Amino acid sequence: MNRRTFLQGATFLTGALILPSAGALAAPDAQPFSYDALIARAQKMAGAAYVPPLMPAPAVVQQINYARHGELVFRTQKALFSGQPDTGKEQGYPLEFFPLGMYAPKRVQMFLVEDGMASEIRYTPDLFDMPDDNPARQLPPDAGFAGFRLQEWYQADDWVRQDWVAFQGASYFRAIGADGQYGLSARGIVLNAASALPEEFPDFREFYIAQEPGSTPDTPVTVCALLDGPSVTGAYRFRMTRGLDRSKGVIMEIEAKVFLRADVERLGLVPLTSMFWFGEYGKGRMQDWRPEVHDSDGLAMWTGAGERIWRPLNNPDETRISAFADENPRGFGLLQRDRTFDHFLDGVFYDRRPSLWVEPITPLGMGAIELMEIPTDDEINDNIGAFWVPEGPALKGTTYDLHYRLHWLSDEPFPATNIARAIATRIGRGGQPGHVRPPNVHHFAVEFDRPSVMTQIPYGVFPKVVASASAGAISRTFSEPVPNGNVWRGNFDLEVSPGTVVDLRMYLELDGKPLTETWLYQFEAN
Template sequence: MSRLAGLVCLVVSVGASTQVQTPVQEPVNKKEQQRQQNAAEQPAVVKEPVPAVVKTSEERVFDLVTEQAKSLAEKPYAQPKQNLPAELADMNYQQYRAIRFNPQQAQWKDKAKFEMQLFHPGFLYRTPVEIKVVDENSGTKNMLFETDRFIYEKDAAPLKGLVPKDAGFAGFRVHYPLKTTDYKDEVAVFLGASYFRLIGPGQIFGISARGLAIDTAEASGEEFPAFSKFWMIEPGAEDSKLVFYALLDSKSVTGAYRFELVPGLNTVMHVQSTVFAREDVKKLGVAPLTSMYLSGENATRKFDDFRPEVHDSDGLSMHTSSGEWIWRSLNNPKGLRVTSLQDEQPKGFGLLQRDQNFTSYQDTEANYHARPGMWITPDNQWGKGRVELVEIPTNSETNDNIVSYWVPEEPFKKGEMRKFDYTVKTVNGALNEDVTARVTRVFNSWAALPGQDNAPDKSERQMIVDFSAQAFAHLGQSIRLTPHLSLSSGKFKDLEVVQLPDKKTWRAKFKLMPENDEAIDMRLFLTLGDEPISEVWNYVWSSNEVE
């Protein structure tokens, strides 16, 4: 509402002009005069001054971090100084693995449910991270490096005592009693640039989140903003949530972040961020997720590996503003692929590991069946934009080759400030909120029949998509589900849907016929009568994917 909306006046149009008329005051009678005189003789009512708003230590810290981020954005970027001795900066992987944090030296040990352990600087982590502890009573204290917090074994033994006290740390991890009160499990890790990981009970680390992504998959190269400082609010003895703040810095952006970590069956992180543009940003990636996909049931690239599938995530899920659920199966393409799903104020998106069946992976070491997904829910207005998915070719499971994030439609210009608040949640398998039939399997093969004469080109594919829902078990074979398929290019034939023996799965299958090397964007869903009863399977295929 306009600030002028509370002002009342009488406007009368006269010919071509407009006049403002002030109401005429009526004469005051004698009784009214006496009432006003009596009121004037009464002592004046003194209004109490409105007390100033007293901010908590948490609020003061967030104000401080925000001011630091704003101030930094107004200055040229300064490369962080590295003050590590060469022996630490150049240590090898085996040496770094031989340095362990001493759990007996954990921050808040025996004082709270939460404990914080620290990562040693060096190896890949040469840029210092400053960590401060904020206590309501004693104020803010810098954490200095203490050699006795670490255990140096084997090849790392000669490195003991070489770290300066003001060197900072590589990062930290948070422990909390997830499964039993007798042991504190690792629930969150902040290590490297702005990366962080979360897990719940029975989950193991795989997918990562980030504070921000800049120019991902752009020809100019990606920029990796980093958290340079952390303020950890000291938890109370029975606190079940941990609050901390971080300062983000990079060549193009700065930012102030508030994190609220809530461990549980699915661990939750509430994120509030205020970001400033130091320079014009070509592509701003909000709430980025990073994962790995080497091979899966839908892949045509084959690896000499006994394991049927190797991946941390098997698909991108999106809940659109209109309520539609979209599932885009992941792939390990031959070349870099960037695709997107446009929307305005989406309800959520994430990279998930829906298939949690051990037999799909047959891996007793990496345990890919126990990797969680991560789901992003916007908590303030993000406006128009797109969820972008980047798939990078890789020949090794050690490389994270999948990235997803939100890209606002409006460019982020130098001098601007924006706020992005959201919730990150770990997910076992599929989302409980997803009540429609889900895509459970996707297969892709040459469309030729065994022994077929004049077999089609290898680019003609037999596509199989299985939709499963417990409610399907009540449908008889006489009930017909209707598949709806659309392609951005190319053609299809022999589209049909059949019920599988488990009764709760219906298989949609069709032959895909590309017309050229252009990528084909496919959308497929099922209806019963006129009602959609499945999520939308979305997949991008190109004939150059064929081996």
Template sequence: MTDGFVGKVRGAGLRRRDFAAALGAGAVAFGLPGPAHAQANTLGELIRTSLGEGQSFSWAALTDLARTISKRPFAAPPTDLPEPFANLNYERYVAIRSLPGGRIWEGENRGFVAEPLPRGFVFTTRVGLFTVEDGQVRRVAFDKSRFDFGELPVKSDTADPGFSGFRLLSTSSETPWEFALVQGATFFRAAGRGQPFGIIARALTLKPGEPKGEEFPAFRAFWLERPAAGTNALVVNGLIDSESVTGAVRMTMRPGDTTLVDVETTLFPRVNLDHVGLGGSGASFLFGPNVRGTMDDIRPGAYEAAGLSILNGQGEWVWRPLNNPDTLQISAFLDDNPRGFGLLQRDRDFAAFQDDVLRYERRPSLWIEPIGEWGPGAVQLIEIPSDSEINKNILAYWRPKAPLPAGQEASFAYRQFWTWTPPARPNLAQVVATRSGRAAARRRRFAVEFQGDGLAEVPPDLKPVLSSQPGAIHNVRVWTYPERKAVRVTFELDFGTDTACEMRLLLQSGTQPVSETWLYRWTP
């Protein structure tokens, strides 16, 4: 496992605003330049004639459609909105709700309902919305009589705004609960039972953190397969399009205490793609025990995920605590056929946050397991400076080493676990706390705590294996707490004149690891 320092860019020029994150809407706005409305209709015509009303649906037909679109010039979706939906503020937008009986499959006792979401606020891009019933496509038309528009002056002759996405609810229990939200670019959220939304997943990530700017592919249409009664699986099919690539995505969702989402993706690049992100996810990290910066806050922490966990192809478990740096940071963890990775929320105690509203301790972890072999590449982590917890300033994804050539298709599959505790856990002590504070001049003090059943009786030959490149380590001490199955390692980093130090720490008994590997990048 290598923590390769790919680059550091001065300033906070790259910012992602998730305006709705702390407010609960759950998506990010995006804008794509493009031709006029008439040109964009070409894609709409292809969808209607290939997989529109009355057509037979299949995964093969959807991939064929994506293949056909990839051979045509890209046309950006229109973002024009009729009044009064144009220029909506957040409060007026979230006040729009479906009326009783207005949801898809409502009253059919199929275990699921889908609630279409109109365009408005930052969600200006129209998506086609269809259902699949007995193999046949049915268009979901916008019906104003199915919505309560709150204070908006919507009349019978008001133009239909169209849809921007949808939310999914499980109705298999006495109390329906929302387990997924799909809206904006290729973003979607899910959660386990009893969890509020937090991390945002991406069906496709293109060129994040690059000087020329990130490219945001977008869902252009969805086909929701009507679930069979008595099952707990809902299949969502989507068509992706962007300047560089088209694609077909199939998501099989199974809500529960852990919500599972199996994602199958087939891509058709228009150009050579040398920076593609698979299994992407974003989270907010404002401050915590390892970094407070200048935050003047009554809470001890504010973050949706505490760290990045990796099970690499060699079977090594790695934990990388997240950071809110002063400058953009990009890290690459080189690997071959990774077994799993994800942004995890390990801090499940209310005392870690003391936030009565946002309840960060309840936010889902997102663990991703590749299906099949992904080959060589890297788990890439991007940490963006942020002064607000509504920013999704953390991004993690798998970046294949080999570019995806133009004109050739590529398929990938993986399983997501939206959960309280990931199913794959190391049979080793885990990092439960990383703390950092000022020491002597040009030094930084750290305390890293490990916890696990194997530390109830501390091995007599237990030792920390600790290094830093560059920088020097001093005053290493090991503190054992068998009553709480914990070992704490404290040390000082002498960073001298260096502006970035990569540290590595694990506990060993003899030559065998007793803990997962702690990796951390310190920057001033």
């Protein structure tokens, strides 16, 4: 999916919660609001027919292309919770809004929640700086917004320039990590991705945003959202914590109640979405001048049985789904482990992109973590997905209760301390250097690092490489230290027929015990 066009999914729920009109940014009249009431509404909607969204002034909106949309700048002095006198709101995380545009054409309703009462936040064109010739000047007075974002705490020096969380398009949202950079996204739900049916993109159609009076930078911002689509409805509650200590990244505690109004072929819960073009391996290395291009370089899993697994990402020739069956996994995430600028050499700072880890609070039960890899020939496409697929068919009338945390950090929040982690995957011709290289033999070199573990290996001792393959034959297994003293490399050759797709598994072992996490990889022999 194009990283710029995925915004097309945002929609407007007609006839949902009608509040009296007012000329002010937040309407003076309000109605009672609670998360429980939102759940009840979502459940009632699941029993009714889906109402297609209303798109305001589509002929005008289609003229607001990527460049013209970029000209529309929210006036930060009008942000709610900015502490600015003309907003009438106290200090907090300033709240700003995204305007409609070609890639975000559907109106999303916004509400401010105070003391259990919800007031609609009204669109007015004077909220935005816009050139005189921008088509947005032709939008109707009730055009509405496409999404919202929260700026850094109003006392921070860069609050005007730096936002830390954004919701825009379908059920997509994202946050910055400890290095202050956006990268991958999360979604509310995934329906029929990489299936025989067209993928469906349900929408967060209403947002209810609350910041407690007298809150501090460590006080969570609470956002409730109403999800709606042809096959699903739902209510979500986000408690999002930023804080002034930016090394802690962003943490979101999420509760959700999801109701299926139709059968779904592939249901993906707690989904993550990212981009991988190529890394230190892969065909893209000859298509671009940069050494690596990716928002994430691997899927990390912590199984219910306690095994730590690392699966480097691929950019395949055709869409592939890999399923990792489990019961009550302790967590999983799409991580950016490579943090060396020289490995990217790019001013968009791929080395600073956040890692995103899912921590289930309520056990997920039986099911599988599924990894979706879609071909891409450029970095503008989100071609990676990871999500939980519960066991059993996803049938009309089924309800799903979710409670989990998302950690937007530089690294996973619960790293293992007693085993080393994989930090690089390298692939080349097999056979022994200095000899005739045999055909259809490929060499794999996987590097593992964790100083507290790897530096404890006695001098002259070489860990055992434990490797297996679903097809072909493995040979020449050996381990070797990399000269810096912390990193060890596990090596093996794989002989396999061209065109074969092989699932590989490997780890290093010392004295009969795992020394590293388990490295998994899906290799297509070409």
